Amino acid sequence: MTLSNIVRRAAAVALGLATPLGAQAQESDAALASKLSNPVASLTSVPFQLNHDCCFGPDEGARQTLNIQPVIPFAVSDDWNLIVRTIIPVIHQERTSANNGEATGLGDVTQSFFFSPSSSGGLTWAVGPVLLYPTGSSDFSARKWGAGPSALVLKQNKGWTYGVLANHIWSVAGDEDRNDVDLTFVQPFMSWTSPRATTVGINTEATYNWRTRSWTAPVNLTVSQLYKFGSQRVSLGGGVKIYAARDGSGPAWGARVTTTLLFPR
Template sequence: MKNCNNISALLLLSLLGIQTAVAEEATKSSEDWLRSAQNPLAPVLSVPLTYTHHGGADNGDVSIGSIQPIIPVSLGEWNMINQLSLNFIGTPGVVTGISELPEPFPGSGVAGLADTNFTSLFTPVSSGNIYWGVGPTFVFPTDTLLSDTEDRRSRELGSGKFSVGPALVFVVQPGPWSIGLKSRQIWSVVGNDSRNDVSQLVVEPFANYNLDEGWYLTTNMDTVANWNSSSDNRWTVPVGGGVGKLFALDNYAVNTKLEGYYNAVKPDYAPDWSLNFTLQLMLPDLY
């Protein structure tokens, strides 16, 4: 009887050990998903869906819905992280200080497909906590015709120019933190002669602090400079942040976050504030 009791005790301890190991593995998996979601250079196939509402502009509010699939490609010791951004905009007319509308066009309001952005970042494969990537970024004038004259209301939804420039991303992930900087500069190279040239810098410092059970605090301040504008109407500098929650579901995850920002510095006809909601479906690592 004593031996049976000893065997039962050993079995119970084994089961408890297995359950503890499973729990630790699940926690570790959730943490890995969270670190990947907060690292723009992670080689994870994902589809972020973002809705942004800009409020308080003189001409009215602007709504932007974006589909931004991230497609990593393995190149041996390097990864190429590709992001396509399809933007659907509803705008009342001239609203400045928004990265998706670098040179807005006057109008009475329209909604539809805006310019399309494509960025490829080349980043070395690394198992550490420091990541960097550099590459080209392109803006395609999918909202308008590349002709000398424009007779469509959709011209209000973009710049009317094909633009290109460099992009840079830097990320560090010490402990519960994910901190980094995303930056891109574009210049127009060809397009409708009746539209203004584009020279726009977008700098996005971001920080995330991870809490328990997939919750985290976040800030991602989308700072914009339109260099062709006058010095007192050039910069848009937001301040703010939000909260996020990641749901790890077997071999994929869903990342959600809600953010709010106030434009501490803004040009004329720019919105006073913005509210963002992101839903990101993340699939297993490809490599």
């Protein structure tokens, strides 16, 4: 038995309920872990992604964002799937700018509707609309309704996943006293999933603001492991982020912790 296996088994005993996946379950659960790297996989999941971003402006303020991100696939026909991805942010921040103190509240919700062929010959692609809902509190909302196109293309082979997701949102209605929304989001990503359902990944979540002509681009390095809690499969992970570009007095670095509940068919 290797040292890593001994450590995993000791952690399982300490937790009582959590057990790393054993040899008999490796193949099927490695496939599930690989599906988590595919944003439009036919797999219902509920990720909880906690982000800590640090060092805004001269006061080195901080922000914590909990993104609740349910992913629900639907078979709309024998040939097409619809994957609905929703991002619900809950935010706490302090001293992120000279005019901001401490605040907590809900951010604006983003929802994407991806139409993807159920069989794509090895190359997965999806297109559809993305919508922005002004659900946030006054400190965290653009106060604008938004809409635009979204697209994704990826390839998976021998545990590797690589591709890119992109969308653009324009404001279409809302508070006329607020600035219009005109944002392009581009997320290239690459990951590798081992036979023991461990996934190591890197991605860039780059946003270009056409109003300010500036990029915000954190580079994320992550690792996650698929576990069983009783009969419930859960992916636990974490990582660090470094901002390759930031808009104005944006953050310099950050960290991320993820908990994803899986509901395979």
